[in-house]
Amino acid sequence: MPLLMLDLDNTLLPRDAAFTAWAEDFLARHRLPPSELDWLTTIDGGGYIPRSTVLGAARRRYDLDLSLAALLADYRRGINAHIHCPVSHVAALRAARTAGWTLAVVSNGGTGPQVEKIRRTGLDSLVDAWVVSEEAGCAKPDPLIFDIAARRCGIPLVGDWTASAWVIGDHGPADIAGAQVAGLRSVWLHHGRPWSELGYRPTLTAAELPEAIGLVLAAPAQLAGYPGS
Incomplete structure (x- = not known):
């Protein structure tokens, strides 16, 4: 899955x-x-x-x-x-679920504040699992935090499990570098900013989350090879 x-x-x-x-x-x-x-x-x-x-x-x-x-x-x-979860984001998450994707939140930060945001905004009913760096004992870009997220979603870490896994985030050094070192494909939300990091880059870029999720849903038949290629 x-x-x-x-x-x-x-x-x-x-x-x-x-x-x-x-x-x-x-x-x-x-x-x-x-x-x-x-x-x-x-x-x-x-x-x-x-x-x-x-x-x-x-x-x-x-x-x-x-x-x-x-x-x-x-x-x-x-x-x-x-804080709130925009209607367009909710619709995009539901579209991903309908398409058969498992969803996880992976966040750096304090456990209490981040989990409160997840519950208050209703994200807890839209995703399968979440990982917050404080309770996990590791933070992005450490690949371990993505392994923890996969395990919490019930995905066995065997074989080439990363081949069908993606990361979406707005922060290059945490989200995109983390995806790169974990062997995951990624979509960077640029929010109108140019990409400025050297040595790594996202697989794809998007302006907003609904566009990013749409790219991921369309990508498996189009992309192959190492993340960022």
Whole structure:
């Protein structure tokens, strides 16, 4: 059975849009200038900067009379309240399931926040399994995390199982490099960005998730050989 492994933030879920919505609300609640949105989105780093670093810097910049723990709790409540799975993404996932694909979420991050996103957005009913780096003890691009995802989907890691497995993600060093070293084909969601990594590249590229899933569903009869070829 073919396996499709999908990144969570900015792949399945529009995480950056949710962060922007949280940041706008944060600035309004603390009566801070809306122009500070640029500073917050810059230090956020697309979610790849530790939350303690981002919120600790915000606490100092705005001289907030709140503990870092309180800010972290407020952030987690706020961003998860703003996050959702777009209707077009749900339809694409259902199309993949109908076509016979097994689906897994493979995400770097903290177990609690990531699993809460999966459950809150209804992804738990659309995929067969998920793996979060904290609970797995390994993170993308480590190939082990993809092995764990396959096992949780009931796929035996025997023979050339990777020949019918794909990865979709938006982050080159984690998702696409991880797919490459694991021997998996990949689709990179470019979100309007040029590919800039040296030494490896995705098998295919797409602007958004529905397009990426469509490419994967059409690809088995068209592509052969080593991932990235």
